[in-house]
Amino acid sequence: MSSVNGYVRNAWYVASWAQDLTPEKTFAITILGEPIVIWRTAGGTLYALEDRCVHRLAPLSLGRCEGERLRCMYHGLLFDPDGVVAEIPGQEIIPANARVRHYAVIERHSWVWVWMGDAALADPVLVPPAVGYDDPDYILGHGQLDYAAEARLINDNLLDFSHLSYVHANSFGAGPQFAQTQPTIIPLERGVRVQRWIANTYGASNRKSDVPVDSWQSYDFLVPGILLMWSGNYPAGTAQALNHAPPERDAAIAGLNFTSQAVTPLTDRTSRYFFSWGPHRRHGDEAIRDGMMQLAGVAFGEDKVMIEAQQRVIDMTPDPRIMPTSHDRGVTLFNRLVQKLARADGDGAPVAIRSGSDARDRQAAAAS
Ligand code: FES
Ligand SMILES: [Fe+2]
Structure with missing residues (x-):
């Protein structure tokens, strides 16, 4: 699981500009602390897997695209796009747990988006309506x-x-x-x-x-x-x-x-x-x-x-607190929404920096 908490998991995260994904070439990125390999097949389909071979943890982004599949170029394990191992060179039996995580991935508005929550919940409707650089109305x-x-x-x-x-x-x-x-x-x-x-x-x-x-x-x-x-x-x-x-x-x-x-x-x-x-x-x-x-x-x-x-200052501050001003209304609203959605995802971690008043609210709630 990820080491980065306090973010919404059931959401589409931008991983790359669409033009930066060349067919049959792997692309590596870490999102929320999770190494991910993305590739585009010759036919244009996008796939995303955990970038960590189930054999000895070599990055699959150093691997080779083979049609719809990706081969780890350390000892040759071959992965289906759903993360299941399809072949282990020199071994007939493939263990049931021979798989890596797969991610839902989609291209929209000139961006490649990865869904960081359960892939079964990935909903294209939730891709934010950005304006891509291919939009005919704008020169971007x-x-x-x-x-x-x-x-x-x-x-x-x-x-x-x-x-x-x-x-x-x-x-x-x-x-x-x-x-x-x-x-x-x-x-x-x-x-x-x-x-x-x-x-x-x-x-x-x-x-x-x-x-x-x-x-x-x-x-x-x-x-x-x-x-x-x-x-x-x-x-x-x-x-x-x-x-x-x-x-x-x-x-x-x-x-x-x-x-x-x-x-x-x-x-x-x-x-x-x-x-x-x-x-x-x-x-x-x-x-x-x-x-x-x-x-x-x-x-x-x-x-x-x-x-x-x-x-850098925050990192050298024990128990950092903020003091919101009237300009923080949008910040506070958004961060509360993130906390709510993150909790609904099963991530109960609080945001890293608390405001003095929030901390007081919590103390009051704990005391009551
Ligand atoms: S680490 Fe991938 S095949 Fe050995
Ligand atoms: Fe700015």
Whole structure:
């Protein structure tokens, strides 16, 4: 079983960009502390197995694809895609326990997703509706970044954009509004929705406008750690005219763009962050996309510096506690949802860092 607790298991985790899986080549990744090998057959079918041979624990990712099967290239055991050993060279009888775990795996929206819970429960309907780089409406660039930090800290960062005013003041040119005003937070069945207008701005977080506009931003942050955001500029006065309700996406006059982001816990102290970003085809071109990706590279590097440093401090702190502020509403809602779903999965572990008030709640509950 995994050594990484406190995450939802019955969820789809991004393992790779679709284009990074070459037919008949193995791909190795660790998710939630579990080594996994993924491969695509010549016919295009995806399979995922525990990356640990049942014989002597050699990684199957050093193995060879043989049609629908995968051969361990240490002593030659041959595995069916469901993880059952089909052949042991030089031995007629195959023991009943000669198998490794198999995972449900699916390709959607330019990502390869692995279901970390019981494969029998894997439901394609639960794949978050990301926008892939093959979507004809958007011109998207994409990238990824490895973190020496636990995924939870990156999720927390993405759920609280007040940090834009400080961490990204230069790169994104984010004004003080992100820290001084509160977004609207709406609980969703498997996440939270975060929405805000920034009125009368020359561009709140990326592309600048020549005239003041009202800038709208809306994202869903979904289990296990998927951010899906669109933003766009509207004529100044729109926010007020709509009484700060959401606008029509198609009515954006400029700067309509979309970003899909995924945070995948590799181990309890390492994560992989996948992101795409770019303009709607009617609002930009490849050059604008390239500029946005350059900006993203700088800005996401700023997050990485802060979060990895935060992790180092947390790790040298005995019994680390946090003190939530009003900007943590989204963070708290999401982390409670994760705890609830993780418990339903049979993972009762609490999140690693408790807030002072949560700890007090627990003490009060224990005392009563
Ligand atoms: S370790 Fe895989 S066949 Fe021996
Ligand atoms: Fe950030």
